[in-house]
Amino acid sequence: MAVYWWPSSMVSLLEKWMRNFIWTGDVDTLKAIIVKWDKVYKPKEEGGLGIRRLRDVNLALLAKQSWNIKHGSSRMSDFLKARHLGVDKWLGDLSIKEQLNPEESFFSDFNLKVAVVISNFSFPLVSSLFMQNVFTTAESINLPQCEVEDRCMWSCTSSGVFSSASAWNEIRRRNPKVHWYSLIWKAHLQPRQALFGWRVVNGKLPTDDLIKLKGVFLPSQCSLSQSAKESIFHIFLQCSFSMEIWKNFLKCFGVSWNSHASVLDLAIWWKRKQRGLAAKEPWLAGFVLILDNIWKERNDKRYEQRMRSPSLVFKLVKSDLQEVDINLSRLAI
Template sequence: MPWSILGDFNATLLSNEKGGPGAFNLGSAAEFQAMIDACLLLPISSTGKKFTWTNNRRRGHVATVLDHSFCNEKWVDFFRNVMQHVLWSSVSDHAQLLVISDIVSKSNNIPFRLHGFRMENENFLLVVDEAWKMQLIGDPIYVLSEKLKRVKGLLKVWARDSFPNLNMELEQATKILKMIQDSIEESGMSDDLFNKEADAKTALLTASCRHEALWAEKEKLRWVKNGDCNSKLFHLFVKLRRARNQISALKREDGSWALDQRGIAEYIASFFEKFHEPTSIIEHHDLLDCIPKILSNEDVASLEATPIREEIKQIVWDMDPDSSPSSDGFLGKFFRKCWEVVETDFGKVLSKIMSSSLMPLLPRLVLDEQGAFQKEEAFCRGLKLLVRDGKLKSLPGPRGIRLERLPTKYLDVKIFKGRVRGSHVLPLLDNIKRKLARWKGKLLSLGGRVKFVRSVISSITVHNFAVYWWPDHSIKLVELWMRNFIWSGDMEVTKKIVVTWDDVCKPKQEGGLGIRRLRDVNFVCLAKLTWQIKHEESSMSKFFWGHFLKADGSLKSGHISSSIWPGIKKVCNFVALNEQWTVGNRHKIDFWKDRWLNHLSIEEMLLNDGGHNGNLKTKVCDFIHNSRWDFPQVASNFMKDIINKANSIYISGMEDECHWRPSSAGVFSIKSAWEACRRSSPKVSWSWCGSPLFNLVKQFLDGD
């Protein structure tokens, strides 16, 4: 039965639903979430005001979301358009909620979409070839566009005749098989019924495969491959996404609202007609004089060169075959399937060819800092101070950039000053809670939940882990949610399991499920940042080096007020222990402290030999003259041994270079760092390896 519930629940669900003084109550939010999960409720998307309640105080002003609206799955099935509008409050301290549930008819002008399963039909290539034979004269882009239009028309007619309504086909095939099997139970098996049952099973299997392939394209959940395909979960994902993407209302420039579909269509058409009208602009030709000439004539010629046929084919094969179709409705796999037919018309991939040609030149055109965000709070604070003092202003013109509103959050990484606290990562916890909703856990199998946690949940925190050292209680809370979700399907319900979480978080070769401990991931992500600071030449690395490190690469002593500093302190020793230098002709390698002779530094070997380090400050290059070793005479047996080992090292004459020891290639990677920091276990020897059951289980857990 479809039903909906809305009103004042006197509880907040997410941390961003509360503004003002006072801490967010995690316990109350957990109880509220448990009630929602127990009733299998789905939140209704909201527009308008963010907060629904306020205490109306001048000082200590608090605004929160206490009023919510929910519905069940059948409500979404019945009403294609469900939306909540938060209206303005008048006398009450609560805002009014308006929930609109409309039965929106299916549009008649649905864009063309080529479904992948139709390309497996034996007549598909014949239809495309027939359409592509059309002879046209003109620009290659025009020719390709017209041929694709003709292919669309013929494929629509062909698909309508060759592929019936998939839902009706599946229902009819199921009904026929049931009737035949009922006849077998009543009258017994006969040759005729046996043949009919075999044909009915084949028809049902074909219909099921087509139906599953169609929903696999609609659900757009790339993390799942097998096991949970075509389940109720993915049907619900599609319905929720459709409801969320449905435009139910638009606010006009005069403040009025367009609420019906006809009014929305008229307003959109008039808006873009006005938007594309010619307008007067202020030209800034003097800005062109400030752009340096970086590309040489050879670089420009390489960009303008006509690509060869092999290059075009490689670009086509590099395209994701299962990605969402572009505006023309064709998937990437269409061009692979029909390559022999369409290869002469390569206009489709011109943009991809251009990006591939430009890729080698991008490091010279774009700074490293322009490809990411500034990982320190000083950048945005400094620019805002310049704006406040009048030293910086927005550019004039109709599309000027307002520098007064610089972002302080990127990829859910919030910029702040000081030690990372639990309140700083609450937005990430909210995101994880939304992903681990109970209705998802109940609709997924155990293998599906493992894959969901490994592929989706573990990746949410990666960008934040790359900058900040998370508090222990936040790490433990997220892992508790992950553990509960895997075993019980509900992140708030603990189930007694004899397998420890440490055993679960092992590679599959060691008997685990391939999930990584979040603390280990946090550790190696910060190790990557530290490695970049110490060994890359970017402006960001130089900035952090001067801020956090001494001239010799060691950490500065004392306290530094920074949100990044605590994490770098945690991993700096681990990075130093895994460095290995190659001797060249530069002044980078410290003779005593760096590991250039073997896996230990000379200072560490001296301490192990019973000596003391003292205040030793010497570079390796001090003992190199004309690319040859030049050591003074020494009396110490320890130093004689060091000199003998050093003389066996070939001086390359290149620059000093530091390698990452855990990697065979000497290049830092998250995987090699994780293997180096974790506690490994012996590999498990499965006695049933190679059996069909083992291969099936492995394929299911791998998601391949």
């Protein structure tokens, strides 16, 4: 797997199976309302699920193989590599051969070895301005005073040792870090709960408004308050049923409820608000647990015709906090 270029058709098929399995648990079943793959494959700190794009992994593994051939000491690497002054990229991104102007004639043979050019750490006199700059740069390199083996260092790790992970991190497309990821992935949550919270923040739940965008037109009504059309914004941020749960939770921390333009906006506010709180763990975990219980209550009401009061759902949130071993002794819950 680490020594050849993976066929594009194979990569596409495997990533299709990965997408289907994430959303349905079956590689052959497609789900209509999902988060775009471009968001899924990003690291969690950048708003994704931490899944790596297969082509990037393929390139990182090939880079490791190339590094081992170039800088390894095995018989195979000795057979394949040829380290020469003119063709090695030891002064930057380009070799001397690639940087040298066509009219420069210092090297008649670019297979010239370093030992031939350097004699007792003294460079020869040359008229070429380019080669003078090369020699000046080489002389500025600090060499160790003790007897150690000269080796190439990988600049993307602090140890100088090549790793596939560091190569992947350089290859992949970088994105800004999101402020809310610790609410989802560092809040003592079960994986199912964390994944659900991630979907809500990304606005991808099968609510009536999103189902309508897929061409399915059905009568829409909030199952909790039965007072408006259903949307993610209404269920979690406008519904009177949900508002009572949010306010009861915030009351335990002495925090007042503010209106928010979206669940993402609420997540950013929630993360910022925890800085001034003594009981940070229950506050952080409570964000997703409230969302999760509101959604479960919505499904019970819509599909099971079972309805609990907001106060009872709030007790379920407290029970979930205790199940993940969060200490509630500091709170008035």
